[in-house]
Amino acid sequence: MSHGPGKDRRGRGQPRPFFCATLWPPGASKTDVSHPSSFAIDLPAGLVQRAQRGEASAFEQIYRRFERPVFTLALRLTGQREEAQDVLQDTMLKLFDRIGEFRAEAPFWGWLRQIAVNESLMRLRKRNRQPATEDADEAELEGHDVMLPPAAADAALLGQALAKLPDATRSVLWLYHAEGYTHDEIAGLMGKTASFSKSQLARGTRRLRDLLRIDSEVHSHA
Incomplete structure (x- = not known):
């Protein structure tokens, strides 16, 4: 069961489910959402x-x-x-x-x-392309679905869709879903508010879902 924005209980460095399929190393279970960031590399002692x-x-x-x-x-x-x-x-x-x-x-x-x-x-x-701070509409965020269609498992399609998003939106999506940052942490990094992060996540996820569906349909008919 997915938590809504601001309710995620995973620690930083643990990616959320919908980016996991594109980040998983060979042999890892795609249902194990506790797999850490791609940065979590064990270095030799010393x-x-x-x-x-x-x-x-x-x-x-x-x-x-x-x-x-x-x-x-x-x-x-x-x-x-x-x-x-x-x-x-x-x-x-x-x-x-x-x-x-x-x-x-x-x-x-x-x-x-x-x-x-x-x-x-x-x-x-x-x-100078980041939009002005936008406060999230709590009604808009309530029950927000972060799940994406199967096309999200295709790294190429995901990359193409992400590239079509505004800079700030893409950054929030990646930091939240792939790197496991919280909304408060993202707000601090971007000099914005937590509400800004939540609104970018909600709107960006919807837009990304639409883009993935379109790209998937085009790809399947190519």
């Missing part, structure tokens, strides 16, 4: 400490392990491959410069993901 001591080989290993998750996150938030590549480079440069600040009080992957999210959202703010 690897971060070696990087903090300046070992180039340790940085190279970290880069190789997180290159794809960082690029995918940046692509979903910015909607542009060129910008996603820039975000990847900037994120890794910041990692190189700031790894000494990391303290093992939280997972390394969560710390790195936060850098990637901030870099992506900073680029969106520079575009």
Whole structure:
């Protein structure tokens, strides 16, 4: 049973069901909604400490392990491959410069993901394309359905549909569903309100559902 916006009880880093099919690693059960973010990578013992001591080989290993998750996150938030590549480079440069600040009080992957999210959202703010804050209509959100049609399991169709959404809407959808951020956390990241996040989620999910149905029908008749 799905919880409505603002009622989700999963912890951050645990994706909601409708994006899971496109994120699942081979062999994982698509019904296990507790599978963590694609950033949740276990690193060999001592690897971060070696990087903090300046070992180039340790940085190279970290880069190789997180290159794809960082690029995918940046692509979903910015909607542009060129910008996603820039975000990847900037994120890794910041990692190189700031790894000494990391303290093992939280997972390394969560710390790195936060850098990637901030870099992506900073680029969106520079575009000046985020809409003004919109408060959610509680009647609109009540009973809101986050389930999508089977086409959501097709990564290509999902990517095409996401690319057609406004920047802010796409960002909220991905941060909430794929990365497990709460509405309050998304609001803090985007400088908006929790109501803004909820309204973008509700309207964006409806729009994404429609786009997936259209793209699925076109694809099936191609």
